[in-house]
Amino acid sequence: MIKVIEKLEDEELRLRKFIHHTSISPCKKECVNKLIADRQDCLLDEYKIMLKNEHVEDLSRLYILIRRLNEGCKKMADIFHDHIFENGKGSIELMAQGCTPQEYVDALLIVYRKFTNIVTNYLSNDLNFTDALNRAMTKMVNSTGDTKKYPRSSELLVRHADYILRKVNKTNTLTEIEEQLRNFIDLFKYVEDKDLFQRFYSKKLANRLIHNTSVSIELEEIAISGLKDRCGYEYTSPLQRMLIDMKVSDDLTKEFDQLLEKKKEKLGVVFSVNILQSGAWPFSANTGATEEQPDKNVLDFNVPPDLAVCIDKFKTFYNEKYSGRKLRFVFPLSYGTVVLNHTTRQYTITMSVHQLAVLLLFNYNNTNNKHDIARSLGLDKAELDKTLATLVDTKLLNVIPGSTTGYCLNLEYTSKKQKFKLPSGSVKDHAEKEVEQTHQSVEEDRRLYIQAAIVRSMKSRKQLGHNELIQQVINLSKDRFTPSVSMIKKCVEVLIDKQYLERHENQKDVYNYLA
Numbered sequence: 001m002i003k004v005i006e007k008l009e010d011e012e013l014r015l016r017k018f019i020h021h022t023s024i025s026p027c028k029k030e031c032v033n034k035l036i037a038d039r040q041d042c043l044l045d046e047y048k049i050m051l052k053n054e055h056v057e058d059l060s061r062l063y064i065l066i067r068r069l070n071e072g073c074k075k076m077a078d079i080f081h082d083h084i085f086e087n088g089k090g091s092i093e094l095m096a097q098g099c100t101p102q103e104y105v106d107a108l109l110i111v112y113r114k115f116t117n118i119v120t121n122y123l124s125n126d127l128n129f130t131d132a133l134n135r136a137m138t139k140m141v142n143s144t145g146d147t148k149k150y151p152r153s154s155e156l157l158v159r160h161a162d163y164i165l166r167k168v169n170k171t172n173t174l175t176e177i178e179e180q181l182r183n184f185i186d187l188f189k190y191v192e193d194k195d196l197f198q199r200f201y202s203k204k205l206a207n208r209l210i211h212n213t214s215v216s217i218e219l220e221e222i223a224i225s226g227l228k229d230r231c232g233y234e235y236t237s238p239l240q241r242m243l244i245d246m247k248v249s250d251d252l253t254k255e256f257d258q259l260l261e262k263k264k265e266k267l268g269v270v271f272s273v274n275i276l277q278s279g280a281w282p283f284s285a286n287t288g289a290t291e292e293q294p295d296k297n298v299l300d301f302n303v304p305p306d307l308a309v310c311i312d313k314f315k316t317f318y319n320e321k322y323s324g325r326k327l328r329f330v331f332p333l334s335y336g337t338v339v340l341n342h343t344t345r346q347y348t349i350t351m352s353v354h355q356l357a358v359l360l361l362f363n364y365n366n367t368n369n370k371h372d373i374a375r376s377l378g379l380d381k382a383e384l385d386k387t388l389a390t391l392v393d394t395k396l397l398n399v400i401p402g403s404t405t406g407y408c409l410n411l412e413y414t415s416k417k418q419k420f421k422l423p424s425g426s427v428k429d430h431a432e433k434e435v436e437q438t439h440q441s442v443e444e445d446r447r448l449y450i451q452a453a454i455v456r457s458m459k460s461r462k463q464l465g466h467n468e469l470i471q472q473v474i475n476l477s478k479d480r481f482t483p484s485v486s487m488i489k490k491c492v493e494v495l496i497d498k499q500y501l502e503r504h505e506n507q508k509d510v511y512n513y514l515a
Contacts, residue, residue, distance in 0.1 A: 002061065040069065047076060051083045060122040067126070077128035084115050084136035092143045095152050101160035104153075109183055112137060134190070141190040150439055154197040157187060162204040165220060166213045177219060185226035194231060195449075195480045196442045198238075201227075202282045203434070205239060209246050210274060210333055217243060231479070241280035249274040256317050271310040275318075276330075283333070300331065302378040304360045307336075307353070343413050349396075351422035354379065354387045359396065362409045370405035386424075394422060450483055450491045455500055458513035466509040 043062060050058045066072040091107035099107075115133050123129045141153045164172075164180045172180070191197050208214040220243060228236040253272045260267065303311060311329060318327050334353040339346060351359075357377055361368050374384055388407065391397040395413055400406035453476040458464060464472070470488050477483050492511070495501045504510035 040066075040072070040075075044075060044079065048079060048083070051080070056118060056122045059118065063123050063126070073126060073128040077126075077132040080115075080129055081132035081136045084111065084133060085139055087111050087114075088136065088140040091140060095143075095156065101156045101163065104156045105160045105184070105187065108137075108140065108187055111140070112186065137187075138190045138192065141187065142192045150196065151193065154191055154193050155200055155435060157184065157191065158197060158200040158204055160184065161201070161223060162208065165215055165223065166208060167215055168213070174219075177215065178222065181219070181223050181226060184223070185230065188227065189230050193442075193481050194235065195445065196438070198235060199282065199438050199442055202238060202242070203438070205242060206281055206283070209242060211335065217246065238280050241277060245276050245280065246274065249276075252318075256314060259317060260313070265313070267310050267313070269306065269310060271314070273314055275327075283330075300378075301354065301357065301380075302376065303331075304357050304377075306360060307357070340413065342409060342411055345414065345418065347413075347415060347417075348419045349422055350420070352387070352424045354383060355391060355422060355424070358387055358391060362397075367400060367406060367408040370407070373407075390423060396422075446481060446483065446487070447491060447494075449477065449480070450488055451495055453477060454488075454491060454495055455513075458501060458511065462513050463504070464511055466511070469511060 043066065047059070047062055047066075049055075050062065063073075063076065066076055088108070088111040091104060091111065094104055094107055115136075119125060119129045119133055142151045143153075144151050161181070161184050164177055164184065188197070205220065208220075214220055224236050224239045224243070227239070249272075252275060256273075315327055318325070331353050335350055336353055336356040337348060337350045338356055338359060339348050354377075358373060361373060361376060370384075370388065373379075373388075374381070377384070379387070388397070392399060392407070395410055397407045398410045400408055450473060453473045454469065457469060457472045457476070469492070470485060473488050474483060492501065496503070499514055501511045502514055504512055
């Protein structure tokens, strides 16, 4: 290949010196045909071997030769695409085997970096090869890897980002975290289910912010800025509103503390509140609400006096500052830190408000009956059972021997850790349930989005053929997700039943818009 490149360059010099300019192009074409085109199949076979053996210098020389042919680079790029996908099958197999998010992301990054380096340094950033790399990465990232309906890439990437941005990641420096975020954004651009990714990301972000486990707000802003660059302001608007809520909450808490100090009032506990806009956060304050009882929440309860005084004072402060706003406490997302003084060693434990409320009852009685606890707190039966089970499992409470409903404080409680967080239930079961609920919620949102896209298309055109309508809906939806044809057909049928559309009288594959 080196000799062929030299011969072609020498021939081009001779042509410029001795041949009339009108003959240069035909002569060059003939040289290329004899030296390259006639041997193209053989060269492409060798190209596959070069890729397999990673002979990058030879790849670069072959590219210099093949790019002289019409469609030559396209054929090379198709082979390049298939080779990248074969290399990336390992990441898909890892996903199917239930790998950790870090293992999955690392496997993808190895493939991405390796072939990005080849395209940049040995293939002159040729658009054919850049496109082949992007197509192969998109195919890998959006592969299901098994029979699951949804690719797991969105979930795994979000969990990886959550690990990067949580305080638990103590080994990395700020520079290393920023580098990891850049890698995360590089992979995010290949995710097709942007709506599913956004739903997972907003839930993880909410957990980090509410439980104060985020490394820093600045890093959260860097991550959201990267998502914004890829998908626009509207995509990240709810995420940015969540960050704004936290900043406003910090200011309100400081103002509340200053007011108490000015009035020389003491709460007896360290108290802080996060004021969250109901439309920006990925959860509802009303769990179990009905038409008859729109404010009903099965997780509401009778707040213990130690906590009720804090809540009442803050409500008074907030209502005086913002008249007309409705403040509702979301107890399932609230938590408290308690210090155990009845043990030989002092322990500091962070737990849910429901767990804290149960333990506070034992400040007044060494033993408590389940029925008395239920009457005092007014907790839903299922939530009370879960709370008591967790406290018994962690040995903070003991079941009184010979009783199934009596509980007493474990005065001999011991733990290896002096400071820790109490689990609120089965983490694995909760995670699996949350993933399933997220998929169901996204599926419903997609149906509504597709129906809106169909109505928008039909309203502007008044009449459309079946295939043309499907293509328009796919084009309108592709920035958020790739809808299946079967889902679009079902949405068309729904809209016909709702009398937004009708089939043409004489052409069943044509639809009319009904005003």
